[in-house]
Amino acid sequence: xxxxxxxxxxxxxxxxxxxxxxxxxxxxxxxxxxxxxxxxxxxxxxxxxxxxxxxxxxxxxxxxxxxxxxxxxxxxxxxxxxxxxxxxxxxxxxxxxxxxxxxxxxxxxxxxxxxxxxxxxxxxxxxxxxxxxxxxxxxxxxxxxxxxxxxxxxxxxxxxxxxxxxxxxxxxxxxxxxxxxxxxxxxxxxxxxxxxxxxxxxxxxxxxxxxxxxxxxxxxxxxxxxxxxxxxxxxxxxxxxxxxxxxxxxxxxxxxxxxxxxxxxxxxxxxxxxxxxxxxxxxxxxxxxxxxxxxxxxxxxxxxxxxxxxxxxxxxxxxxxxxxxxxxxxxxxxxxxxxxxxxxxxxxxxxxxxxxxxxxxxxxxxxxxxxxxxxxxxxxxxxxxxxxxxxxxxxxxxxxxxxxxxxxxxxxxxxxxxxxxxxxxxxxxxxxxxxxxxxxxxxxxxxxxxxxxxxxxxxxxxxxxxxxxxxxxxxxx
Amino acid sequence: xxxxxxxxxxxxxxxxxxxxxxxxxxxxxxxxxxxxxxxxxxxxxxxxxxxxxxxxxxxxxxxxxxxxxxxxxxxxxxxxxxxxxxxxxxxxxxxxxxxxxxxxxxxxxxxxxxxxxxxxxxxxxxxxxxxxxxxxxxxxxxxxxxxxxxxxxxxxxxxxxxxxxxxxxxxxxxxxxxxxxxxxxxxxxxxxxxxxxxxxxxxxxxxxxxxxxxxxxxxxxxxxxxxxxxxxxxxxxxxxxxxxxxxx
Ligand SMILES: Nc1ncnc2c1ncn2[C@@H]1O[C@H](COP(=O)(O)OP(=O)(O)OP(=O)(O)O)[C@@H](O)[C@H]1O
Ligand SMILES: [Mg+2]
Numbered sequence: 001x002x003x004x005x006x007x008x009x010x011x012x013x014x015x016x017x018x019x020x021x022x023x024x025x026x027x028x029x030x031x032x033x034x035x036x037x038x039x040x041x042x043x044x045x046x047x048x049x050x051x052x053x054x055x056x057x058x059x060x061x062x063x064x065x066x067x068x069x070x071x072x073x074x075x076x077x078x079x080x081x082x083x084x085x086x087x088x089x090x091x092x093x094x095x096x097x098x099x100x101x102x103x104x105x106x107x108x109x110x111x112x113x114x115x116x117x118x119x120x121x122x123x124x125x126x127x128x129x130x131x132x133x134x135x136x137x138x139x140x141x142x143x144x145x146x147x148x149x150x151x152x153x154x155x156x157x158x159x160x161x162x163x164x165x166x167x168x169x170x171x172x173x174x175x176x177x178x179x180x181x182x183x184x185x186x187x188x189x190x191x192x193x194x195x196x197x198x199x200x201x202x203x204x205x206x207x208x209x210x211x212x213x214x215x216x217x218x219x220x221x222x223x224x225x226x227x228x229x230x231x232x233x234x235x236x237x238x239x240x241x242x243x244x245x246x247x248x249x250x251x252x253x254x255x256x257x258x259x260x261x262x263x264x265x266x267x268x269x270x271x272x273x274x275x276x277x278x279x280x281x282x283x284x285x286x287x288x289x290x291x292x293x294x295x296x297x298x299x300x301x302x303x304x305x306x307x308x309x310x311x312x313x314x315x316x317x318x319x320x321x322x323x324x325x326x327x328x329x330x331x332x333x334x335x336x337x338x339x340x341x342x343x344x345x346x347x348x349x350x351x352x353x354x355x356x357x358x359x360x361x362x363x364x365x366x367x368x369x370x371x372x373x374x375x376x377x378x379x380x381x382x383x384x385x386x387x388x389x390x391x392x393x394x395x396x397x398x399x400x401x402x403x404x405x406x407x408x409x410x411x412x413x414x415x416x417x418x419x420x421x422x423x424x425x426x427x428x429x430x431x432x433x434x435x436x437x438x439x440x441x442x443x444x445x446x447x448x449x450x451x452x453x454x455x456x457x458x459x460x461x462x463x464x465x466x467x468x469x470x471x472x473x474x475x476x477x
Numbered sequence: 478x479x480x481x482x483x484x485x486x487x488x489x490x491x492x493x494x495x496x497x498x499x500x501x502x503x504x505x506x507x508x509x510x511x512x513x514x515x516x517x518x519x520x521x522x523x524x525x526x527x528x529x530x531x532x533x534x535x536x537x538x539x540x541x542x543x544x545x546x547x548x549x550x551x552x553x554x555x556x557x558x559x560x561x562x563x564x565x566x567x568x569x570x571x572x573x574x575x576x577x578x579x580x581x582x583x584x585x586x587x588x589x590x591x592x593x594x595x596x597x598x599x600x601x602x603x604x605x606x607x608x609x610x611x612x613x614x615x616x617x618x619x620x621x622x623x624x625x626x627x628x629x630x631x632x633x634x635x636x637x638x639x640x641x642x643x644x645x646x647x648x649x650x651x652x653x654x655x656x657x658x659x660x661x662x663x664x665x666x667x668x669x670x671x672x673x674x675x676x677x678x679x680x681x682x683x684x685x686x687x688x689x690x691x692x693x694x695x696x697x698x699x700x701x702x703x704x705x706x707x708x709x710x711x712x713x714x715x716x717x718x719x720x721x722x723x724x725x
Pocket of ligand 1: 488493511512513514515516517518519520529562
């Protein structure tokens with residue numbers, strides 16, 4: 001690689017602003033009283049407090065996992081704040097009541113919560129630090145019986161659903177970060193699509209971290225009842241700050257018989273600066289359970305965060321169920337990502353597809369970690385895994401850690417992997433046709449990611465492509 | 478249009494071009510011939526601005542300005558086009574998308590309006606006829622899995638769409654069957670205008686039956702050792718290069 005590929009400059013992170021919003025925050029530190037306080041602030045039923053406390057007690061016996069291929073300054077869990085909410089958020093009758101300051105913040109992020117100006121065909125739940133500030137298009141959705149609201153609202157209005165499904169895919173004891181989340185989660189989105197209903201619009205949650213020294217622990221629960229289908233989008237941004245901020249979310253998806261859930265993420269948390277100062281630690285547990293003939297599809301475009309630790313997985317519980325994982329993970333400068341998936345084949349004729357595209361630039365380190373597990377009773381399970389890495393420059397790294405466990409000899413597993421360097425020749429060829437280096441890279445990289453981008457809903461695909469260009473901007477001279 | 482004077486260029490420490498001088502005027506066709514490894518592609522790549530070659534001395538003036546001061550993409554935006562001897566594959570990016578991006582970026586650089594996908598498709602359909610390529614090729618990834626001949630034809634399609642002022646064809650005829658050769662040559666001739674110029678690098682006199690050059694230059698060991706009219710190509714075909722390179 002010639003010197004031209006070395007010169008790295010970073011385009012400014014466009015969402016790094018801090019908003020001055022009057023907030024209700026609690027003192028730093030974590031103990032049972034903090035858990036009780038969070039639960040009390042949300043006026044929760046006893047069963048949920050009990051569940052939180054069990055999670056907390058379990059968490060105190062666990063240690064932070066260190067098997068991932070990432071290095072970072074340890075998180076001091078006692079030096080974090082576990083709750084911060086804009087003071088103006090009270091139960092709202094309509095979105096017109098949302099604090100105009102908050103609406104402005106979302107406006108700056110390109111998201112309109114105003115019913116008149118909302119994105120057509122997309123319902124948005126906006127999560128600001130610890131709480132949901134508003135959900136759009138509720139009425140339209142309720143005509144179809146679809147429930148889409150903040151987690152807090154769901155606890156009050158649909159306790160039976162929450163109680164039935166909460167922790168049914170990711171138990172509080174699942175892992176260190178899931179236990180922490182279960183103890184202190186403050187809000188999140190809840191979605192229930194009734195039997196046989198195809199949700200007529202895209203649902204989306206937009207996460208925004210604003211407050212300093214505050215962790216964000218949101219919890220999303222999506223239930224598609226028998227024969228239902230829904231497409232769900234998630235976007236995230238955070239201000240630029242010098243200290244690292246912790247984001248430990250849990251997403252649970254339940255797809256009952258014949259249901260179909262598509263979950264897409266464009267993750268653009270603040271990644272830290274060129275020297276690796278600041279940025280979000282993104283430790284996320286995402287898992288779905290697919291019952292008979294059901295399908296769960298994860299698509300993620302991970303461009304932000306200083307550290308990404310994330311393995312959206314599918315438990316293929318029912319016969320003929322399908323799990324998919326399409327991922328683009330980009331690291332630049334000093335970002336590190338350890339991401340992949342787990343596909344657990346339990347039912348007969350279960351099928352999973354894994355397409356992972358890792359792009360490493362600058363001094364970024366990108367690891368794919370994937371597990372395909374076929375249990376003894378999973379007759380005729382099939383998996384296809386394709387895992388491609390692209391290197392931009394020669395100070396970055398790409399690593400793959402595939403784990404395969406097959407307990408049934410009727411299984412068919414295919415695994416393909418490749419690592420390529422973005423070619424000086426490809427860049428020159430594009431330049432010789434009049435394209436700038438930036439556009440050349442963005443073109444070559446989006447070509448590389450094509451199989452994943454085509455899984456994204458239209459508006460998201462464009463956004464993802466642009467983000468990729470911005471993330472890699474300056475990675476080639 | 479193009480004036481190269483005493484151009485020297487290296488790859489690493491190795492000098493490959495050892496003092497090339499060449500003047501190309503608007504409306505002219507120049508053929509460059511010469512043995513393998515003599516520096517023909519190097520010359521073409523240096524004109525296009527490949528960063529792997531270092532110009533150690535000499536000058537290249539294009540339309541009155543210092544060409545060597547420009548980035549490769551700026552050269553393209555100013556109307557220079559190189560049909561690569563070995564076209565590069567770009568998986569996942571369709572030919573149509575690639576060409577439209579290039580076309581629009583060049584237009585933007587010239588202060589012209591970008592063309593929307595529908596209008597561009599019309600333009601492509603018109604140009605693709607010129608090279609008798611299957612339209613399906615527009616929707617395949619750039620050069621990926623193309624046969625040798627298809628890649629060369631694709632270069633000419635790009636040239637037809639981008640309509641350069643100075644086109645350099647580096648062995649575009651190699652690997653073409655006789656029909657394709659005729660089609661490609663026909664395409665090149667169709668694009669010829671009094672205000673543009675073409676440099677064809679070739680090993681075969683055959684191509685020059687179709688694209689008739691005004692000048693033929695022989696490049697050997699990094700120097701132009703002989704220049705003449707189109708009959709020089711016939712002479713080379715009959716006698717080979719030894720008589721010139723030995724005399725030089
Ligand atoms: N990147 C490079 N690294 C090392 N040597 C190179 C490089 N590029 C060109 N050369 C050398 O420079 C010389 C000229 O190469 P060039 O490709 O210009 O020849 P050519 O005249 O186009 O040959 P051909 O007719 O085979 O296409 C050759 O000896 C070649 O090996
Ligand atoms: Mg050559």
